[in-house]
Amino acid sequence: MPQFPWMPSDKFWDAVFALGKGAFSIIITVVAALILLRLSGPVIDRAIARTARPEKGYFDDRRVKTLALLLKSAIRYAIYFFAGMAVISKLGVDTASLLAGAGLAGLAIGFGAQSLVKDVINGFFILFEDQFGVGDYVGINDVSGIVEDIGLRVTRIRDFGGQLHIVPNSQISRVTNYMGSSMRVLFEVGVAYDSDVDHVLEVLARDFEKARTEIPGIVEGPTVLGVSDLAESAIKIMVIARTQPMEQWRVERELKKRIKQLLDREGIIIPYPHMNVIIEGAIAPQAAPHGNGRPDSCEV
Numbered sequence: 001m002p003q004f005p006w007m008p009s010d011k012f013w014d015a016v017f018a019l020g021k022g023a024f025s026i027i028i029t030v031v032a033a034l035i036l037l038r039l040s041g042p043v044i045d046r047a048i049a050r051t052a053r054p055e056k057g058y059f060d061d062r063r064v065k066t067l068a069l070l071l072k073s074a075i076r077y078a079i080y081f082f083a084g085m086a087v088i089s090k091l092g093v094d095t096a097s098l099l100a101g102a103g104l105a106g107l108a109i110g111f112g113a114q115s116l117v118k119d120v121i122n123g124f125f126i127l128f129e130d131q132f133g134v135g136d137y138v139g140i141n142d143v144s145g146i147v148e149d150i151g152l153r154v155t156r157i158r159d160f161g162g163q164l165h166i167v168p169n170s171q172i173s174r175v176t177n178y179m180g181s182s183m184r185v186l187f188e189v190g191v192a193y194d195s196d197v198d199h200v201l202e203v204l205a206r207d208f209e210k211a212r213t214e215i216p217g218i219v220e221g222p223t224v225l226g227v228s229d230l231a232e233s234a235i236k237i238m239v240i241a242r243t244q245p246m247e248q249w250r251v252e253r254e255l256k257k258r259i260k261q262l263l264d265r266e267g268i269i270i271p272y273p274h275m276n277v278i279i280e281g282a283i284a285p286q287a288a289p290h291g292n293g294r295p296d297s298c299e300v
Helices: 010-052 061-090 095-109 114-128 197-214 248-266
Strands: 137-140 143-150 154-158 164-168 175-177 183-191 218-230 235-243
Touching (some): 010 061, 061 143, 114 143, 114 154, 137 154, 143 164, 183 197, 183 218, 183 248, 197 218, 235 248
Antiparallel strands (some): 137 143, 137 175, 143 154, 183 235, 218 235
16 A cells, blocks of 8 residues: 555554554443443342242341342442453553552551441341341431331431431441331320229220221230229220231321220210319309490409
8 A cells, every 4th residue: 555645654543443442342341331230130139039039938028128239239339340440451551460559559548448348247247137127117326217228338217207317337336126026005094083993994805806806907905904003183094005017106096096986985084184263252243245245344
């Protein structure tokens, strides 16, 4: 091929070709990483659904969700790492020496990364020890709410006010999991001192037999424990029941409403604070009322 002074040299075209080939390889790597990120979620969900089989009791649904989220997080970080290393390699950087240098740099920044390592390790222990899972109602340190997500580094908790709390896994030092086999409902009902206590206990016990089947979410009870206190203005009767997790508040509201309606039907008085004002020496109003039905004045 004849050469002209104004034509680029062969070295120029070789450089352009090499640059284009490298750019094309980088684009392919990035696209492949994005595809893997997109496909990894459904693949993990199907794999866990086949192996965990919560319907056969191997894992419950709560733990399956937690395991899926944790695996997705781990695979996402792995894809980021390998895709980044591949792109760096396509740019002509020696990844072997880079990793060796990273090892030396890791010693330098190791103290700064201790909390990150603790977060990841504690995240795995939370999962495999089944301390809590996604959807659980828990108290972590001084925060309580529903667990929305357990990641490799942080746990996200939504409280009942709607606020989202993000807690690093390494800072989770105390966990209270309220999602036991059942939750307790315990409260007192006050009746007047002139009430027939035996009759009150009998009426409540008879109605609670129906409540077991009519109020959903009750696991055990409700049961009348008996007289728990002789208070200043009422006889206190203790009621207890056990419910499914997260159903205790609704069941307690239903029981209190039911008890109020029952005692009203039976004519049993629930005492409440009230005040009678007696004015000594008061004289009934003598003035004739006008159109508004009120007297002009009264003498006391």
